Amino acid sequence: MAFSGPMLGVRAVLIEAVRTKSGLVGFAMLALLLGMVIAVPIIAPFNVVRAWGSIDPWLDNPRFAAPDWVDTFSAQKQPRTVVMTNCFTPDTVPLSDKTGPERCPGGSWTRVAVKVQLFGNATFLTMRHKFTFTADAFPSEMHMDTWARFGSNGTQISLNWTRPDGSYVILFTSALSRRAPTADSFPLSQMVKVREAIRSWAMSTYNATDSANIKPEVTLFAKADQGMLNPNTAVPLKGEYLLTLEVVGFGGDVGFDAKAVVFGTVFGVAGTDSERRDLLIGLLWGAPVALAFASIASTVIVLLEIILGAIATWYGGWVDEVTQRAADLLLILPILPILILIAIVYSPGIWAILFVLVIFGIVGSSTKIARSIVLQVKEEPYIEAAISYGAKRGRILFKHILPRLLPYTFALIALSVPSFIFLEASLSFLGLGDPTLPTWGSILGDAYTGSAPFRGFWWWIAFPAGGIIFATVAFALLGYSFDKVLNPRLREE
Amino acid sequence: MPILSVRDLFLHYRTRKGVVRAVDGVSFNLEHGQSIALVGESGSGKTSTASAILRMLPRNVAKYEGVVEVDGKNLMELENEEFRTQVRWRLISMVFQGAMNALSPMIRVGYQVAEPLMIHMDAAKDEALAKAEAAMESVGLPRYTVNRFPHELSGGMKQRVVIAMALVMRPSIVILDEPTSALDVMTQANIMNLLKQLKEDEGLSYIFITHDLGLASDLADHVAIMYAGEIDEIGPADHVFVHPKHPYTGRLLASVPRLRSEDAPEFIPGAPPDLTRPPPGCRFHLRCPVAFEKCGWVAEEFVDRLRLLQMTAQGKEGFPRFNEVEARGTQMVVLRTDSDSPETLAASFAEFVKSGRETNPFLKSVRSVDAKTKAVAVTLHEGAPPPLIGEEWRAACWLVQEATAHDTIPA
Numbered sequence: 001m002a003f004s005g006p007m008l009g010v011r012a013v014l015i016e017a018v019r020t021k022s023g024l025v026g027f028a029m030l031a032l033l034l035g036m037v038i039a040v041p042i043i044a045p046f047n048v049v050r051a052w053g054s055i056d057p058w059l060d061n062p063r064f065a066a067p068d069w070v071d072t073f074s075a076q077k078q079p080r081t082v083v084m085t086n087c088f089t090p091d092t093v094p095l096s097d098k099t100g101p102e103r104c105p106g107g108s109w110t111r112v113a114v115k116v117q118l119f120g121n122a123t124f125l126t127m128r129h130k131f132t133f134t135a136d137a138f139p140s141e142m143h144m145d146t147w148a149r150f151g152s153n154g155t156q157i158s159l160n161w162t163r164p165d166g167s168y169v170i171l172f173t174s175a176l177s178r179r180a181p182t183a184d185s186f187p188l189s190q191m192v193k194v195r196e197a198i199r200s201w202a203m204s205t206y207n208a209t210d211s212a213n214i215k216p217e218v219t220l221f222a223k224a225d226q227g228m229l230n231p232n233t234a235v236p237l238k239g240e241y242l243l244t245l246e247v248v249g250f251g252g253d254v255g256f257d258a259k260a261v262v263f264g265t266v267f268g269v270a271g272t273d274s275e276r277r278d279l280l281i282g283l284l285w286g287a288p289v290a291l292a293f294a295s296i297a298s299t300v301i302v303l304l305e306i307i308l309g310a311i312a313t314w315y316g317g318w319v320d321e322v323t324q325r326a327a328d329l330l331l332i333l334p335i336l337p338i339l340i341l342i343a344i345v346y347s348p349g350i351w352a353i354l355f356v357l358v359i360f361g362i363v364g365s366s367t368k369i370a371r372s373i374v375l376q377v378k379e380e381p382y383i384e385a386a387i388s389y390g391a392k393r394g395r396i397l398f399k400h401i402l403p404r405l406l407p408y409t410f411a412l413i414a415l416s417v418p419s420f421i422f423l424e425a426s427l428s429f430l431g432l433g434d435p436t437l438p439t440w441g442s443i444l445g446d447a448y449t450g451s452a453p454f455r456g457f458w459w460w461i462a463f464p465a466g467g468i469i470f471a472t473v474a475f476a477l478l479g480y481s482f483d484k485v486l487n488p489r490l491r492e493e
Numbered sequence: 494m495p496i497l498s499v500r501d502l503f504l505h506y507r508t509r510k511g512v513v514r515a516v517d518g519v520s521f522n523l524e525h526g527q528s529i530a531l532v533g534e535s536g537s538g539k540t541s542t543a544s545a546i547l548r549m550l551p552r553n554v555a556k557y558e559g560v561v562e563v564d565g566k567n568l569m570e571l572e573n574e575e576f577r578t579q580v581r582w583r584l585i586s587m588v589f590q591g592a593m594n595a596l597s598p599m600i601r602v603g604y605q606v607a608e609p610l611m612i613h614m615d616a617a618k619d620e621a622l623a624k625a626e627a628a629m630e631s632v633g634l635p636r637y638t639v640n641r642f643p644h645e646l647s648g649g650m651k652q653r654v655v656i657a658m659a660l661v662m663r664p665s666i667v668i669l670d671e672p673t674s675a676l677d678v679m680t681q682a683n684i685m686n687l688l689k690q691l692k693e694d695e696g697l698s699y700i701f702i703t704h705d706l707g708l709a710s711d712l713a714d715h716v717a718i719m720y721a722g723e724i725d726e727i728g729p730a731d732h733v734f735v736h737p738k739h740p741y742t743g744r745l746l747a748s749v750p751r752l753r754s755e756d757a758p759e760f761i762p763g764a765p766p767d768l769t770r771p772p773p774g775c776r777f778h779l780r781c782p783v784a785f786e787k788c789g790w791v792a793e794e795f796v797d798r799l800r801l802l803q804m805t806a807q808g809k810e811g812f813p814r815f816n817e818v819e820a821r822g823t824q825m826v827v828l829r830t831d832s833d834s835p836e837t838l839a840a841s842f843a844e845f846v847k848s849g850r851e852t853n854p855f856l857k858s859v860r861s862v863d864a865k866t867k868a869v870a871v872t873l874h875e876g877a878p879p880p881l882i883g884e885e886w887r888a889a890c891w892l893v894q895e896a897t898a899h900d901t902i903p904a
Contacts, residue, residue, distance in 0.1 A: 381594040382605075388549050388589075389609040389658070390581040399608070403599035 023481025029474035079135035164239025309370030415479030502559035530713030603639030728886030789876025
């Protein structure tokens, strides 16, 4: 950047910058990012982000799900996730002590209890849930959790699956061993019992061909034909499905609740990752994190470098010499290896990384730029005039010299933001960033370790990468527009 | 008693080429309410003299001494901090060369005019601004200019702002360093009238630095002609401009183009001397058309000129035939020849000196031409720097010394 432009104030520079094409686009992109930053705490409050590191909040999401809008571009309709919510919280499962229908305040199960005094005080509870399946592809996974209350006698459940074609299959029968609020977990897709039940049902009822790779979530939703056991030949059966849970408990003090999830293959605007996390939340929070980190880092570093450079050059002598040599030294030090070393040894948070960056950026390239400008400005007649009317050196520095540097400082800050966005993303990608915050770089890093490129999970890579590119380009365009304003040779006529 | 008295002021700069003797023993007095013009070519030490008076020294000062008295108080004895708080802008202020750049582009001009007040009087911002506004009005600037930035003002307005800045502390002495250079003639006339009026109204004393003789004659009561770091002639402007005593002053005046004159303006051949090695004797003698024996010729200069002459006049009728010429010491030049005997060469050289004295003044410095066994020795007259002689009207030239034994002012 040449110091030859007309002398402009900060406001004039901003106005001129908006007039250039790149400045307009850059400002628009930045405004979009800022809008996002403002909107994010409303859409996804910070406690959602704190859940980023844990598993529980994301259990109802499908794993590796593409964004749900891919349907728009495909003839095949992808299945959505169906969550059959539990009626009560695990802590408040009530005892079924009356014969008759029961309410289900939390979900949409139909509950009917029957109490029989005759056979050792038995309680029969039936929970049903209907859902409609209209997709052209099979769900990805099925899962059920149950919460039971019982006395000294055990409780038994059986799960029945009723299909739109009228047939039904008993998926499994099991004795419950855990008491609420602890859940009994039934990963239906993985249970051998369920698979065997489906195989014998399909083979005996529909004469289906046996398959080595039976998937319950496929066969249960497949048209009744010979190929229904094989995921490659099965065809989805659309219509209304019914899930029936039958519970038998003894001793009178019996309570039961259940939640079933049929995971789809698409989710949300940005899909999910290997931990079932909603990538949209990670991406949205990546913007404020990246912007805050990069803009604080570049503002602090550029201001420090400019001010120190100006002070050193203005006072001259050994101060100048020491500052310039220090700048040379810090300029040739490779910052990334140093940060990697520090990150490995101390596993610091994002603010500690910022602090290290500032320490290593206290003097640097902007110091050199400030020096070149101040060397020229200090010879200007108005500086001589100021000395002659008795202004002290410090006053001249703050009143006459630093204001001249201000417009250039803006451009330098804007131009150095992208490099810090990149730096933060690189560190996160290497797994050395702040593990508690979802950032674009860390999502990319997870995608890489999750082999997303080879498994075709494009959304896991494209969106965080797009975020980085978008923010980088926004600031780069801004920087170029400042450059154009301040460097007349680049001016658009 | 003069309001400002400068005596034997020296300001030398240290450079890679050697010590530059920018101000070399300058003395002058400035009476209250009067103005003195420092006139000279570029590089003659006018601005350096102003810098020395205001102690605006660069880092590479080699010699800075002399006496600068304001109202009988020697400013040179003050500490830097005392000088800053007591002298700058309180006693002496300055209007800088090139008003275009003498204002900070990022600050409103009103604040710049007010700045000296805030620095020196700890004046509150409002009070300082009010005074600045008054000062700006007194130089004829409209009220609204206070809140303008320098680039919003015309050249003449900027110049007025700079003048207002110099006057805002009401100093008694103002140094005007080419206040109207880079202005068009109308604006120039405006500013000059303003300066004259301010001088009368406020009783200001000016040191007016310029290379423009017309402006100097317009504003100055006294004029000091500077050449190569020294004052050549100093006196009342009426006298100096009408009957210059020093040949340099005369040449300077003759170089001004005149209306309705067929003659081309004269110029002074050669260039101002290198101030790291100023010529001995009178510093002007190398370019002086009337230089003579006493002006301080040395062998080296003589050899240079003779060689130059030899290049253009070789082989011509009457030009002495010599092959080598070399300086020996400061006052002796040795000539050698292959063809003629030393006696013949000596005779022809003596004849050449006699006939060429008027066209080539340097030949006047020859005192004797002697034939030796193998060569011819030319001995030169000893010279010396001429003192500045006179009472009210003084000039430093040996010719003046000879012509007027005592100070006379022609009527």
